[in-house]
Amino acid sequence: MAETARQIADDLRARISSGELTPGDRLPGEPALVRDYGVAKETARRALTLLVDEGLAVRRRGSGTYVREFRPIPRVANKRLAKDGWGAGKSIWDADLGDREYTVSDLQVYESEAPRQVARLLELSEGEPVIVRSRRYLVEGEPVQQATSYLPAKQVRDSPIAQPDPGEGGIYRRLADLGLEPVRFSEELRARMPSQEETALLAVSAGTPVVEICRTAFTADGRPIEVNQMLLNAGVYVMQYHLES
Incomplete structure (x- = not known):
C-alpha cells in the first residue's frame, strides 16, 4: 500500500527525533523513498519538502537533503x-x-x-x-x-x-x-x-x-x-x- 507524503515525512521526523538521523546526516533520497515506500517520485519529493518547510532539513544543490544542523x-x-x-x-x-x-x-x-x-x-x-x-x-x-x-x-x-x-x-x-x-x-x-x-x-x-x-x-x-x-x-x-x- 502506497504511503502518503505526510506519512513518509512523519517516519523521517521520528527518525530525527530518536537520534537515528543526527544533524548533518543525509536523508534518504527520492529514489530510496520511491523504492522503500512504493510511491511516485513526486510523492517522495513532497515528503522531503515538508521537512524542509518545517525547518528540520535543508537542501544542498547537487548533493541531497540533510538534517538541519541549526538547533531550534x-x-x-x-x-x-x-x-x-x-x-x-x-x-x-x-x-x-x-x-x-x-x-x-x-x-x-x-x-x-x-x-x-x-x-x-x-x-x-x-x-x-x-x-x-x-x-x-x-x-x-x-x-x-x-x-x-x-x-x-x-x-x-x-x-x-x-x-x-x-x-x-x-x-x-x-x-x-x-x-x-x-x-x-x-x-x-x-x-x-x-x-x-x-x-x-x-x-x-x-x-x-x-x-x-x-x-x-x-x-x-x-x-x-x-x-x-x-x-x-x-x-x-x-x-x-x-x-x-
Whole structure:
C-alpha cells in the first residue's frame, strides 16, 4: 500500500527525533523513498519538502537533503521577561540561548511619528513622537528575528534608550532607572506567510511561515511604555510557556 507524503515525512521526523538521523546526516533520497515506500517520485519529493518547510532539513544543490544542523531556539516567554534577568544586567536573549552566541545587525535608532497602531497601544495622540529601535538578530550567523521597539519620546529621548547601546540589561533596565520599570507584559501572536522582503530578511525557506508577535510592556500603574513588534522565522523557534494552575 502506497504511503502518503505526510506519512513518509512523519517516519523521517521520528527518525530525527530518536537520534537515528543526527544533524548533518543525509536523508534518504527520492529514489530510496520511491523504492522503500512504493510511491511516485513526486510523492517522495513532497515528503522531503515538508521537512524542509518545517525547518528540520535543508537542501544542498547537487548533493541531497540533510538534517538541519541549526538547533531550534526555545522561546520561553515567562522566563525571558523575568526581572531577575534584565534587572541583573543580562540580555533577555540569555534565557533563550544559554551559551549560544547571537549578534545584532542593521541596528537603527531614531525619533519618528508613532504609526497609528503603535500610538493606539501606547495611548498616544496621533502624530506624537516615539523613539524607534529597529534591529535584526542572528544566532550562529543565521538570521532568526527582526524586532522594532517603540517608546514614548517625551519620556526616553534624553536617556540611553535613545542611543545605539543602552547598556547592560537593555532598555528594560534603563526604563527602571527612569522610574518606568515594566512589571507586566502582553503578547499577541499570529502565524502567516512572509512577504518577499521578509523572506529575504530572515532567509526563510520556501513554504516556511513566520510568527508575528506584538508585545506591550506596562508599568506598575498600568501605563503602556513600550511596544515591540517582532517577526520570527517559524522554522527555527519552539514556543514554550510554563504555566501554573
